[in-house]
Amino acid sequence: MEDFTQIREGILRDIRSSVSLEDAEDKRIKYLSKKGEITLLFGQIKTIAPDKKREFGQFVNSLRDEALDLINEVKAGFSDKNKEPIDTTLPGRKFYRGRYHPLNLIKDELKTIFGQMGFSVATGPEVETEYYIFDALNMPSWHPARKTTDSLYVDKGRLLRTETSSVQIRTMEKGKPPFRIISPGRVYRNEKENATHTAMFTQCEGLYINRGVSFAELKGTLKEFFKALYGKNTQVRFRPHFFPFTEPSAEVDVSCFKCGGAGCSLCKSSGWLELGGCGMVHPKVLENVGVDSEEFTGFAFGLGIERLAMLKYGVNDIRDFTENDLRFLEQF
Ligand code: FA5
Numbered sequence: 001m002e003d004f005t006q007i008r009e010g011i012l013r014d015i016r017s018s019v020s021l022e023d024a025e026d027k028r029i030k031y032l033s034k035k036g037e038i039t040l041l042f043g044q045i046k047t048i049a050p051d052k053k054r055e056f057g058q059f060v061n062s063l064r065d066e067a068l069d070l071i072n073e074v075k076a077g078f079s080d081k082n083k084e085p086i087d088t089t090l091p092g093r094k095f096y097r098g099r100y101h102p103l104n105l106i107k108d109e110l111k112t113i114f115g116q117m118g119f120s121v122a123t124g125p126e127v128e129t130e131y132y133i134f135d136a137l138n139m140p141s142w143h144p145a146r147k148t149t150d151s152l153y154v155d156k157g158r159l160l161r162t163e164t165s166s167v168q169i170r171t172m173e174k175g176k177p178p179f180r181i182i183s184p185g186r187v188y189r190n191e192k193e194n195a196t197h198t199a200m201f202t203q204c205e206g207l208y209i210n211r212g213v214s215f216a217e218l219k220g221t222l223k224e225f226f227k228a229l230y231g232k233n234t235q236v237r238f239r240p241h242f243f244p245f246t247e248p249s250a251e252v253d254v255s256c257f258k259c260g261g262a263g264c265s266l267c268k269s270s271g272w273l274e275l276g277g278c279g280m281v282h283p284k285v286l287e288n289v290g291v292d293s294e295e296f297t298g299f300a301f302g303l304g305i306e307r308l309a310m311l312k313y314g315v316n317d318i319r320d321f322t323e324n325d326l327r328f329l330e331q332f
Contacts, residue, residue, distance in 0.1 A: 004059050011038070011063065015070045021078040028071045038064050102332045103202060103321055106309045107184045110204050113228045114182045117221065119206065122181040124167035126188070130157050132166035137245040138284045152188050152199075160188035164205035165245060168281070168300055171207060172289035177296045178210040184305060195266065195317045196273075202305035207281070209291065209298030215248065215280055218299035222252055222278065229312060230254065235261070237272065246279025246300060254311055266316060273311060276303035 011031060018024040031038045041060045048056045100108070111121060124132075133139075134146055144150055145162055152160045167183040183205040191199045208221070219238060226234045235255040243249040253274050256267035263269040278301035283293035306318045313332070315321070320328050 004056075008059075008063050008066070011067055012070055015067060015074060018074050018078075021075055024071055024074045024078065027074075028068075031067050032064065032071070038067055099329070099332060101321075101329065102309050102313055102315075103305055105332060106305055106312060107202075107204075109229060110182065110184060110303075110305070110308075113225055114206065117224070119180050119182045119208075122167055122171045122183045123185065124161070124164070124170045124183060126161055126186055127154055127158055128161040128166050130159065132169050133159065133161055133163070136169040136285065136288045137165055138282050138288070139244045143244065148190070150190055152190055162189050163187050163302055164203040165300070165302060167205050168207045168245075168285070169289055172209070172286075172291055177291055177298075178208075179298070180208045180210075182206045193319060195319070196307070196310075198306070198318055198322065200322070201318070203276075204303045204305055204308075206278075206301040206303075207298065208300075209281065209286070209296050211296060213280075213296075213298045215299070218278055218280070218301070221299075222276075222301060226254055226275075229308065238278075241277060241279075243277055243279055245282050245285050246277075247282045249277065249279030252276050252278055252301070252303075258314070258316065273307060274304075275307050275311070276301055278302070 015024070015027045015031070018027055028036075030036055033039065038060065041063070045053060045057055045060070115121075130146070133151075134143065139145065151162050154160065164183050164185050164187060167181075167185070171179055171181050171183075184202060185205075186200060187203050188200050191197050193199060206221075208217070223236050226236050237253050238250040239253065241249045241251040251274055253272035255261045256264065256271055256273050258264050258266045259271065261271035263271050267273055278299065281298045281300050286293040286296060286298075306321055309315060309321065310318060
């Protein structure tokens with residue numbers, strides 16, 4: 001028994017004297033692996049005198065358990081010591097906050113500025129019928145926009161809306177004049193992409209119908225809007241244009257942010273960026289929705305929200321808005 005006690009104490013002392021986690025692991029291998037010293041003691045049982053066998057077996061079993069517990073305990077001690085102490089003087093971890101996408105920032109500004117002029121927000125579906133996109137908007141059957149080469153059809157008679165102007169019809173159908181709404185939303189076109197054009201983009205439709213509304217009010221409303229968005233000195237121009245749903249019609253441009261009007265690749269040397277279309281709502285459109293065009297007149301406009309954002313934030317390439325590059329998005 002004296003020998004047993006000495007063997008036991010020697011082994012436990014050896015384990016306790018481990019100097020590192022690795023050292024403790026070496027001790028486990030030394031004593032408890034397949035060929036470890038304690039494991040080999042089990043093989044000795046058959047050489048022990050029969051009357052001592054039981055006592056020896058109990059000793060080896062409890063030695064194995066004790067050694068294993070001690071090794072685990074020693075290892076745990078080293079693991080704790082290896083853990084980095086908490087340095088309470090370090091600055092806290094940075095908390096990354098989400099932020100608004102630049103297009104949403106512009107949308108919010110649009111809602112605020114037009115809201116102050118009395119416009120409320122209307123919405124409409126992105127999958128539209130030909131009626132709301134073409135027929136009710138006075139688009140002739142031969143109009144190129146109706147072709148699948150320009151529009152993205154979902155099935156016969158249904159397509160992804162190519163413009164937010166369909167919301168004009170949906171709004172007027174539902175109520176009685178006066179109407180004063182804006183409608184920001186996505187539109188889709190079968191379009192080749194470049195620095196100023198994408199196949200999916202956002203527009204903000206505007207509609208004001210009342211008695212005696214004039215083209216002067218349309219110009220005044222859009223000029224005030226651009227000044228509120230870009231500052232008092234903003235240059236705005238209206239160019240005659242054609243839209244089937246307005247008469248007269250115009251396109252509205254703002255001086256190019258990149259070259260300041262001198263002409264560059266972004267503005268195709270013109271010094272101006274086209275931001276939207278507008279005009280006086282065509283009498284046929286009013287009649288299509290049951291509004292008396294003798295009594296009521298009004299204007300409508302459709303602004304490209306990406307283009308508004310490009311000008312506001314100095315973005316050279318419209319594709320940046322949808323590429324999800326954090327280096328771009330974190331600037332807003
Ligand atoms: C229209 O979509 C008309 N519905 C606008 C309108 C509304 C006229 C109400 C009269 C009354 P247009 O196709 O020009 O018009 O588009 C309007 C604006 O959307 C453009 O001036 C431009 O700012 C933007 N836009 C047009 N195509 C793209 C495109 N592929 N990528 C990005 N922006 C575009």
